[in-house]
Amino acid sequence: MSYHLLALLLIPLIGSGLLFAFKGKAGKYIAFGTALIQMLLTFIVLYSFDSKPTVDSVLQHEINEAWFLSIKSKLHFGIDGMGMLMLMLTNILTPLIILSSFNEKNSYRNSFYALILLMQFGLVGVFTALDGLLFYIFWEVTLIPIWLIAGLWGQENKRFEFTTKFFVYTFVGSLFMLAGFIYVYNYSASFALTDMYNADLNLTQQTVVFWFIFFAFAVKLPVFPFHTWQPDTYTFSPTQGTMLLAGIMLKMAVYGILRYLLPVTPDAIAGISGAIVIMLAIIGVLHGALIALIQNDSKRILAYSSFSHVGLMLAGIFASAMLVTKGTFTTEGGTGALVQAFAHGINVVALFYCADILYKRFKTRDIRQMGGLARVAPKFAVLFLIVVLGSVGLPLTNGFIGEFILLKSIFDFSVMAAIISGITIILAAAYLFRFYGKAMFTTGDEAVLASVKDLSDVEFAVLTSLAGMVILFGVYPQPIIEMVSSSLKFIYQSMVN
Template sequence: MSYLLLTLLLLPLVGSGLVFAWKNASSKYLALGIALIQMLLTFYILSDFNFEPTVDSVLQYEINYPWSQFIKSNLHFGIDGMSLLLLLLTNILSPLIILSSFNENVNYKNSFYGLILLMQFGLIGVFTALDGLLFYIFWEVTLIPIWFIAALWGQENKRMEFTTKFFVYTFVGSLFMLAGLIYVYIHSASFALTDLYNADLGETQQIVVFWFIFFAFAVKLPVFPFHTWQPDTYTYSPTQGSMLLSGIMLKMAIYGVIRYLLPITPSAIFGISGQIVIILAIVGIVHGALIAIIQVDMKRIIAYSSFSHVGLMVAGIFSSAVLTLRGTFTIEGAEGALVQTFAHGINVVGLFYCADILYKRFKSRDIRQMGGLAKVAPKFAVLFLLIILGSMGVPLTNGFIGEFILIKSIFDFNVLASIIAGLTIILCAVYLLRFYGKTMFGEGDATVLSTAKDLSAAEFSVLASIVVFVILLGIFPQPIMDMVGSSLRLVYASMIN
């Protein structure tokens, strides 16, 4: 069945080439069709996936061909539960992101949609690569299309300045990761993931490798204090660029931390390095939330909200890792992080699209210049509210169970840390309800409201699809935990072997 994974990997690459060559307005429909085929193929793999694998068959749909014997690297791909979850997120959000642009007058449509499909190709490669060098290559591939999308279709004159800052941050981080992976490779048999896990590294060597690789992930997530590129890049990117960055691209780093960093450098995590990361993550939780409260630009509110939520995921992952290395085997933090990764991806894409809809009605990103839209756009008001509730982690929405598990995991590590991290629940409610109240209620500009319309068919389709996942995963979160459980147990077990 490896041909299914090969198709999943190559279809967006081939589709991207076709869309680039498609020199007319219908290129958006071609791109949407390819993205929908990808989504259906992923659901087929989901339906055929064995969720109770043995230790020897956790990987499914595996592809493994020699690539370079000189550097001992293979074209090695495969899917386990963790990969499958992120493939689902990527291939569910990609068609929604494409559809979200249908009401916009996009210049150079074929290039815009071709770059989105190229981005999808890179993301799928990252989430399925089982070779360290291959992982790095696909990691870099994703940087190319998102840079062009943000720089060429971004908003206002500052987009190039901030997009360049984003590129420099992430590219430098990637070089540190490459240096770290090469160092591990020198002390192992090959770039194969299992060989990297078994590299002969002492404690000091692991600490150095840890910080080299973690720097790349910390920038991409981002983790405090490597976050300064994020608010500006999210703000000045086009809506679809912000969706790709926040909804999917930052999830590469969550995946990379679990798949690569934890098993390769357990001694570093057991020592002071793991605790430093937890402290930085918790500082980011509070720092991001407090700054979000005072923002008036919609996209900056969402950007700082994302920064705060990611801090909670990182703290949970490392809390479980430290506890496991201390002798209390637990995957709770990583499990909660992956559940929250999926929920956050869905919710943040919904929030950015709601911000785009508001911008089109009010011609401003300043929430102080809005108000009263609920009176003339009731469908939008209801769907927007449900996405807000999911982002706040209200029970029976998709954001609740992951947040609960993460705080529980941090509590097991340190009570005080969990109390501080738990502030995210209160602070998140403050800035998101403020955001919703300022835009939906009050008097508002009568002239603007007199011409404002409720959702178009495309807008309703995107938001309604997102709300389905907000509710469905809030009521039935167990399938995600079942999906990732076996993979996480093997990853965490490999730290102590």
């Protein structure tokens, strides 16, 4: 048994329990300390992690104990390159998300932080579970805390109306995924990941299973046309809730597609189902970018931007998957999607935090009522610009290499799809630079600007950390690419074995 992985699972759960019981005023420091310990342990695991294992031995730090023997479901956890990358994203961003809330004055503070740690527990479970039933349970564990965070601490009177829509969408999608897993279980006699991969399903059965499981992931990403819950939920959730949703939670679906959907339903993907998904992804890429271009609400710009970016990840994954099923072995789509998922998590958390900083200065999310902030807040202007450049994929920033690999994988599948996807990069630059320009350089209200201060210590610490990662993983992305390489070879090879 891996005690390192066991600790990664238990630390946020124990911290959450303590905060629910704790009545003092130091809850935020307990939460931050717990998240820092979790981050430190993640780096310890990373230090001992073999980033270049053989394809047949990609799993490390395994836990494999008896659980529901009657249905052959085990407490089976492990870490491969994909899981390690997602653990890094989760456990690096969580303390920064907690730290970003230190200047807030919300009520029920201990419960707020307890829910964040409970969600972190669920996320770690999702990214390490190697049993279908276990994966589903942790998938559901993440839903409750984010729904409560968004509903109880949202910014509008009708916040529960919008967050309940999110809850219903994702819960129903999860039930479809469970139904798909149970169907596969009937042909594999086990929820073990390898047994599910080897289930003997014909094309019709795989197609049914594909759409059942894909629906859950499509809602979570979200994919067009299952995205209608996203703009309002992102807009009306507290900033930390939006960070968790956009920065980490939607990556569960990217991970789930690669881990469960591709190897279980390769024949369905080779046919019309895969082509439909790529079409929906490309529509979403263009649709999200065009709507972001005409938005004036800062959080809605970022919500639709996120919707557009995840569409590109999805298109890349399925482009490579379809090429593999047709005899051309490639892992580029999966590599680009995971690298971009990691970069997008960092960038979108930073962007939503910048939007929150702007809201605190101008008391509005309407970018038309902002302006002139670069003159009175130069530190913020520089850090905000670094994040924007990363989000538009400027070379030597973290957003570049993932987008480049994704476009290459889509180009190999379809030149037209790659051209349409490439246009959205231009649109992304247009709407993000419009956002940045209006906030930083247009003529602002002098009365407002006279009272505006530059970044506080907390804001500077959070944004500097995020901007530093934008540059670090842009200049040196190779360790991430190497980390996920063996896992993706195993995933894509499982499709044709």
